[in-house]
Amino acid sequence: MENHDHIELTSAEISTLWTSYQSDTMAICGLKYFLGNVDDDQIRALLEDTLTLMEQHVEDLTAFFNKENYPVPQGFTKQDVNLSAPRLFSDKLYLEYILNMTNITLIAYSAALIAAARKDVIDYYSENIQAVRKLHIQAKELAKEKGVYLRAPQIPKPKQIDFVKKQSFLAGWFADRRPLLGVEIANLVFHTKRNAIGQAIITGFSQVAKTKEVRRYFERGRNISGKHLEIFESILSEENLADGAQLLTSEVTDSTVAPFSDKLMMELVSVLIASGIGQYGVSMAASPRRDLGTHYARLTSEIAAYAEDGANIVIENGWMEQPPMAADRKELANR
Known part of the structure; x- marks a missing residue:
């Protein structure tokens, strides 16, 4: 040992x-x-x-x-x-x-x-x-x-193994697009579910945040998650596939009393954003179709900018606890 x-x-x-x-x-x-x-x-x-x-x-x-x-x-x-x-x-x-x-x-x-x-x-x-x-x-x-778990759609079983023969397998925007791969479907369904949950949570937070700046930030996040949800749903719909998600904003009450501090709500949204960026990266790597990679890159850039704006709010309000970090050797040398 x-x-x-x-x-x-x-x-x-x-x-x-x-x-x-x-x-x-x-x-x-x-x-x-x-x-x-x-x-x-x-x-x-x-x-x-x-x-x-x-x-x-x-x-x-x-x-x-x-x-x-x-x-x-x-x-x-x-x-x-x-x-x-x-x-x-x-x-x-x-x-x-x-x-x-x-x-x-x-x-x-x-x-x-x-x-x-x-x-x-x-x-x-x-x-x-x-x-x-x-x-x-x-x-x-x-x-x-309880009947609330929505499964990903099924795809047909092949009669035999096959190999990719055309470069159009990678096409996405201008050439004829092939049907989605199973792994691409799985990732798209996952993102519709994740954005539906995020949209509901941030909708609730936008109702109860104490400061106007944080409320506006959450309203912006609600719109971003709603847009991402629509994009993933539309890609699946074009393939006549169910998206495996449903809007969850109806699961938010009309309360305007904050159960959490603005600091905590900002941190939870930050965690959801970080998870989203990571999962979009994984999905981009697993999606050979070019249009999907372009979508993931664009949406990642959007939420990364949103995350930076959130970090600025947190820092300005003195809510960001200093994570472990390396010694500042330049500062030490200049003492």
Whole structure:
């Protein structure tokens, strides 16, 4: 067994642990608020299981920081949630949220595991990948049971194997376009679902944000996610394929009382944007048809610019906690 008593955490390890702390403390605030107004007993049980896991994560992460004599991040606290605020989202949206966030977390934890070298960090992410995987499956099966999980469309089975014979396989704009590949369909369906959830969440946030600047930012985000949703739906519709998603803005109530601080809502939107940029990149690499790659590149550029504007708002308001970073050698040399 590796003896890591004197092995310092690497930049990758401390960064992933720090980011996990931010995400988990934010999730705890959301889950506690959800549990205050959820009606469905099965969804309540899922939220409780998720909250228990997140609280254990924060305890474990705090132990990491203390052991390393590293300052425990501030993250998000009870000051960032108003548990007495009226309901903003429906039970259905709570379930969709858990499905989406466990998906994001599985991707993040897998990347953290790959980047880790120290055995205790490897063990932490290995164990929690399994725990989050169970929650994801639990949420997915519950969504199927309740009839709200929309499957991707089916494609015909080939009679035999075949090989690509024409360069038109890559065409997208001017030549005759081939039908979509299964992997291209899967990615398009995923993005319609993700943008539908994002649009609903940010619609709710635009109603309750305290400052005018943040409200306007969320309104802009609502329009962007709606436009992206329409683009992906139209591509699938042209192929006579169901998009596997539905508008979820009707799952937002008319409440104008903020359950969360503007800081927390901006952070959650930032997480959704970062996930979107990453997934668009993966989809671009997996989509040989040129028109799809062009769409993904253009939409990535749009949300990257939106993310930068959001970061500026967060910095101006003093909400951005400093992530782990390298020493500024130039500044040290000039002292």
